[in-house]
Amino acid sequence: MSAARDASSQGQVAPLGVAVVGTGLAGRMHVNGLRLLPDARVVGAAGSSAEKAAAFARHMGLPRAYRDLDELMEDRAVAVVHVCTPPHTHVALxxxxxxxGKHLLVDKPIARNLTEADVIIDACARSGVLLCGLFQHRYIPQAVAVKRAIQAGTLGDLYLADCYVKWWRDDAYYAGSNWRARHATEGGGALINQAIHSLDLLQWLCGPVLEVSGRVATVAHTIETEDVGVASLLLAGGRGNGSRPALGVIEGTTAAYPGFPERLELHGTRGSVVLDEGRRRLEWYLRGQSPQVDEAGAPQGNASDPAAVSPEAHAAAFADFLTAVRSGGRPAVDGHEARRALEVVEAVYRSSAAGGVPVRLPLEARPL
Ligand SMILES: NC(=O)c1ccc[n+]([C@@H]2O[C@H](COP(=O)([O-])OP(=O)(O)OC[C@H]3O[C@@H](n4cnc5c(N)ncnc54)[C@H](O)[C@@H]3O)[C@@H](O)[C@H]2O)c1
Known part of the structure; x- marks a missing residue:
């Protein structure tokens, strides 16, 4: 009897086999997150070479290092693969x-642009496998609390929704990478890489985004793509009667020394909420009530250090996907959901390229 069937005959859930492709920072975060889940077993890893995969497997204590992608694909113990490689590799992988036949979790951004995102979504649909993106900030308990409050009307009609990601990355961060901040390999810079998490939260809480007017610039680094991006937005969601869109702002940068925790500020007819994702702090200012502060969870250090991320939010996102794989359901952040924040980023880039003109959403994907 197989280990899985043996476990299920004893009433336990057999762990699902998960492999990781990509042996860098994200690969490590994924293994650490998966290890918090009793119903997942990290079977092995593949990288850009057999040697890199072997070194990663040794370092992380994984049972297997795959020589190449073919060997991983042949491993029947692998039900789910986490794609933790640079954006330009996502489509082919x-x-x-x-x-x-592997179910896929693709780290953010799901792709460099909407056209590629659609290729990935179609490929998974045609093969009958599930696709999950990764926006782990949606699983921060304070973010979940804000989502529930908005749905319950606690803030009333939202009229202003802002997202600030003022981080710092030094020159070594860019110089040490062969893919970051290059159009061909990343598709953009501070917006598509760093700000996209908070931007996704903003659109998840108050979207959909209807219109974007944006500007990007490169101010503090010798890189090809932007290290600053700003945009003003019109957002449809959050208002009780839906009669008037909310106004919003995005500021995303890797040029704000020494790096500040990212935060969202939402204002409505019944009060305001400030979600400081970086500090895991939530402040409520509701009319007629005393201000309240909820601080639970370890503050994150990734405003200045890319690796300073605790694994709990990743684990929560992975758990949602594994539940979908087991039940044949749909993950909360499926391919279409993962595409939404990318669409806003692409709209900022298109607007900026046209001199800051307003760009209406939904965007037409452009041919490759
Ligand atoms: N969700 C998050 O919070 C988070 C955090 C960090 C990175 N990321 C995302 O994860 C992805 C990878 O980022 P990273 O920081 O780990 O980069 P990294 O440079 O640290 O690591 C990338 C790894 O992918 C490997 N690789 C490249 N092409 C490959 C291929 N075709 N097949 C197999 N392996 C390949 C490289 O050898 C390298 O080991 C990016 O999309 C990034 O935006 C997400």
Whole structure:
């Protein structure tokens, strides 16, 4: 009897086999997050070479290092693959892995642009495998509390919704990477990489985004893409009667020394809420009530250090996907959900390229 069947005959849930592709920072975060889940077993890792995979497997204590992607795809112990590689590799990896019948979790951004995101979504749909994006900030308990409050009308009609991601990355961060901040490999800079998490939260809480007017610039680093991006937004969601869109602002940068915790500020007819994701702090200012502060969870250090991320939010996102794989359901952040924040980022880039003109959403994906 297989280990899985043996476990299920004893009433336990057999762990699902998960492999990781990509042996860098995200690969490590994924293994650490998966290890918090009793119903997941990290079977092995593949990288850009057999040697890199072997070194990663040794370092992380994984049972297997795959020589190449073919060897991973042939491993029947692997039900789910986490794609933790640079954005320009996502399409080809997703096409191969989906065709091999593996369910896929693709780290953010799901792709460099909407056209590629659609290729990935189609490839998974055609192969009948599930696709999950990764926006782990949606699982921070304080973010969940804000979502519930907005749905319950606690803030009334939202009229202003802002997102600030003022981080710092030094020159070594960019110089040490062969893909970051290059159009061909990342598709953008501070917005598509760093600010996209908070931007996703903003659109999840108050979206959909209807219109974007944006500007990007490169101010503090010798890089190809932006290290500052700003945009003003019109957002449809959050208002009780939906009669008037909320106004909003995005500021995203890796040029704000020494780096400040990212935060969202939402204002409505019944009061305000400040969600300081970086500090895991939530402040409520509701009319007729005393201000309240909820501080639970370890503050994160990734405003200045990319690796300073605790694994709990990742684990919560992975748990949601594993539940969908087991039940044949749909993960909360499926391919279409993962595409939404990318659409806002692409709208900022298109607006900026046209001199800051307003760009209406939904965007038409452009041919590759
Ligand atoms: N969700 C998050 O909070 C979070 C955090 C960090 C990174 N990321 C995302 O994860 C992805 C990877 O980022 P990173 O920081 O780990 O980068 P990294 O440079 O540290 O690591 C990337 C790894 O992918 C490997 N690789 C490249 N092409 C490959 C291929 N075709 N097949 C197999 N392996 C390949 C490289 O050898 C490298 O080991 C990016 O999309 C990034 O935006 C997400």
């Amino acid at each position: 997703a096409q191969h892995l989906a065709a091999a």
